[in-house]
């Protein structure tokens with residue numbers, strides 16, 4: 366997800382505006398900052414670009430999720446249903462507000478399986494948190510229906526899918542709140558940063574206060590601000606916001622290139638009969654940061670990964686099933702509830718029970734999945750060569766695999 370690949374004079378100019386004032390903080394110093402308000406400008410640009418009423422920048426996507434959860438009133442005793450495939454930040458944020466992450470299976474969209482969500486609902490469920498993984502999106506209609514039926518909050522972790530849309534609306538703007546990450550490897554980057562998107566003025570006002578120690582931001586004197594409730598420091602800096610401002614102006618171009626390169630590579634991979642592709646609930650809305658594809662069995666997938674490694678063509682291709690950070694199988698610290706500080710006994714019990722479950726349906730999908738990241742810098746010739754090399758590695762393995770072992774799981 367490579368916003369950083371097209372970095373240049375535009376980002377330097379925005380950062381320089383801030384450096385020239387010397388005011389690196391987003392609040393206060395009204396005189397010395399001489400009208401430079403990069404964080405405010407970026408929030409306005411986010412609202413206009415993605416079609417949301419409110420945007421609250423934060424220091425990261427993780428702190429955006431925490432801020433959103435706190436502002437939506439999620440806390441101790443609440444359960445948040447989330448997928449088995451995501452980045453660790455999703456459950457970290459749930460734990461940070463004292464709620465219990467309830468992990469459930471994904472389907473071939475690589476996002477929450479709505480049926481698995483239904484089965485996981487208890488009297489403690491407060492929120493459903495789909496994670497729009499790898500540039501695409503969850504089945505938001507199905508999840509919204511479940512939320513409506515059970516009076517639950519829908520919080521979209523859209524950190525990996527900036528620019529993706531679902532039925533004409535940007536992901537992250539459809540639920541009660543949504544989040545993006547602007548870390549270094551996201552579609553657009555601030556270096557580090559994040560944002561909460563919401564159409565609810567009351568949720569926004571809480572986000573605004575929570576991410577700045579609870580400041581009510583009612584006057585010009587920070588020392589005289591009231592603190593209606595506890596908050597933390599999850600503020601973004603003006604330097605980071607300045608980078609994001611230059612990047613958001615390039616988003617349209619990034620998405621166009623991603624879509625073009627994605628289509629060219631997919632056309633080559635689609636020639637292999639053994640490959641199938643992830644389900645995309647709204648194909649027109651895919652932001653195309655990755656192509657995620659499946660092979661018939663785990664054994665074939667592992668052999669293809671090994672062959673790609675041997676041929677030195679694995680870079681940019683991800684086998685999440687073995688990755689320590691993205692899939693439940695390798696989250697030993699979560700399964701053992703290994704934390705530097707004590708958890709409330711009820712949380713610890715709930716956590717251990719909910720993450721040490723059987724995830725066979727997710728395993729059957731993730732063990733056969735490879736995601737290929739799309740670069741903004743590829744030439745047509747490079748895409749052709751890359752595609753042909755991947756196809757030839759797959760064909761070599763498939764040809765060497767006895768027919769009886771080619772059966773889909």
Ligand SMILES: Cc1ncc(COP(=O)(O)O)c(C=O)c1O
Pocket residue numbers: 425426427428451452454455496522524525546547548558559
């Ligand atoms: C799905 C998902 N959620 C949350 C985050 C957290 O974002 P950040 O790295 O900005 O804290 C990430 C980052 O990779 C992510 O992929």
